Amino acid sequence: MTRLLLAGTGLIGARHRDHILAHPDLTLAGIVDPDPARHHPGVPGFASLAEVDVEADGIVLATPTGTHAPLAVEAAARGLHVLVEKPVADTLENAEVMARAADDHGVRILVGHHRRHHPRVQRLAEIVASGTIGRPLAASLMWLMRKPDDYFDVAWRAGIDGAPIKQNLIHDVDTLRMLFGEVTDVTGLAQATRDAARPDTGGCVLRFDAGVIVTVAWSDATPTPWGFEAGTGESPHIPHTKQDSLRIAGTHGAVEFPSLTVWSGAAHWNEEPTPQVHAAEDGIPLVRQLEHFADVVAGRADAVVDARSAARTLAVILEIERTWSA
Numbered sequence: 001m002t003r004l005l006l007a008g009t010g011l012i013g014a015r016h017r018d019h020i021l022a023h024p025d026l027t028l029a030g031i032v033d034p035d036p037a038r039h040h041p042g043v044p045g046f047a048s049l050a051e052v053d054v055e056a057d058g059i060v061l062a063t064p065t066g067t068h069a070p071l072a073v074e075a076a077a078r079g080l081h082v083l084v085e086k087p088v089a090d091t092l093e094n095a096e097v098m099a100r101a102a103d104d105h106g107v108r109i110l111v112g113h114h115r116r117h118h119p120r121v122q123r124l125a126e127i128v129a130s131g132t133i134g135r136p137l138a139a140s141l142m143w144l145m146r147k148p149d150d151y152f153d154v155a156w157r158a159g160i161d162g163a164p165i166k167q168n169l170i171h172d173v174d175t176l177r178m179l180f181g182e183v184t185d186v187t188g189l190a191q192a193t194r195d196a197a198r199p200d201t202g203g204c205v206l207r208f209d210a211g212v213i214v215t216v217a218w219s220d221a222t223p224t225p226w227g228f229e230a231g232t233g234e235s236p237h238i239p240h241t242k243q244d245s246l247r248i249a250g251t252h253g254a255v256e257f258p259s260l261t262v263w264s265g266a267a268h269w270n271e272e273p274t275p276q277v278h279a280a281e282d283g284i285p286l287v288r289q290l291e292h293f294a295d296v297v298a299g300r301a302d303a304v305v306d307a308r309s310a311a312r313t314l315a316v317i318l319e320i321e322r323t324w325s326a
């Protein structure tokens with residue numbers, strides 16, 4: 001049994017809470033949230049980490065981004081392993097402070113890029129690595145959803161931290177890093193179409209060190225069926241459209257995601273490519289990520305995404321943010 005604390009039970013923290021409570025191998029040792037209404041019946045509740053007086057092995061931090069570094073450092077000093085939501089921190093400097101705190105106190109800090117635990121993402125990575133489509137050359141990704149206006153009523157979401165760059169594209173960038181390695185170049189454009197002090201719509205081009213160039217169209221102001229959560233049905237809050245939102249083109253074929261449709265058999269444009277749909281097992285990525293956290297706590301696994309890896313994703317995100325000038 002792995003005993004976990006949970007700090008923050010807002011939008012994503014409530015999902016972590018429910019998954020921990022439902023899991024036979026996990027115990028919710030306590031909830032830390034300054035808002036007592038966010039505590040849970042039967043679970044010890046605390047207003048701050050300093051007040052926690054129950055035993056635990058690790059803590060899930062699902063608090064506003066600016067609190068990730070101070071809370072992770074405090075937790076590490078208490079000997080707690082940490083699973084912190086993305087982005088790892090608000091700045092690269094704070095991400096490094098967190099990584100050093102983990103080193104100093106002999107604990108692990110994992111970052112919640114949970115898509116790496118999605119069975120379809122893992123199957124996609126296998127297809128790309130297998131050479132089925134040859135060497136990947138280019139890809140096209142869409143994340144085009146409309147968030148309700150009241151999503152932005154929370155103070156920390158009003159500015160740049162609430163833009164889809166740090167909230168949503170960060171997952172896509174991490175997934176692309178999983179597939180294609182490190183990003184070497186970032187260029188793009190962004191604009192604000194809502195009356196707000198943050199960009200909501202844009203496009204960018206990323207080059208990866210493996211030689212892949214990816215175009216990304218992103219917006220949280222348009223209600224389309226194209227985006228990771230809609231395509232995969234990963235979020236209980238977003239209807240499942242099953243539409244593809246990522247297409248990867250290689251020297252011998254192509255693959256679409258999340259349908260996992262592989263196109264192959266054509267040597268050039270005069271020949272007809274044939275599609276083959278690949279299967280993937282079922283599994284809830286947030287649950288699989290918690291199980292991975294328990295494995296890391298027990299010393300059975302290394303972190304799939306640690307603070308320094310997540311900092312490389314954050315560095316790309318900060319570059320994309322620079323494509324916007326208010």
Ligand SMILES: NC(=O)c1ccc[n+]([C@@H]2O[C@H](COP(=O)([O-])OP(=O)(O)OC[C@H]3O[C@@H](n4cnc5c(N)ncnc54)[C@H](O)[C@@H]3O)[C@@H](O)[C@H]2O)c1
Pocket residue numbers: 007008009010011012013032033034035038047048049062063064065067085086087112114154166167
């Ligand atoms: N992995 C994902 O898909 C995903 C989705 C949404 C949000 N997030 C990330 O999770 C974090 C939280 O986002 P959210 O949308 O759930 O926020 P939210 O505003 O809905 O909830 C934040 C919660 O943290 C609590 N809180 C604030 N300060 C605290 C502190 N010092 N200690 C303990 N609790 C504190 C608040 O009372 C609130 O309950 C952000 O970093 C965000 O980027 C990740």
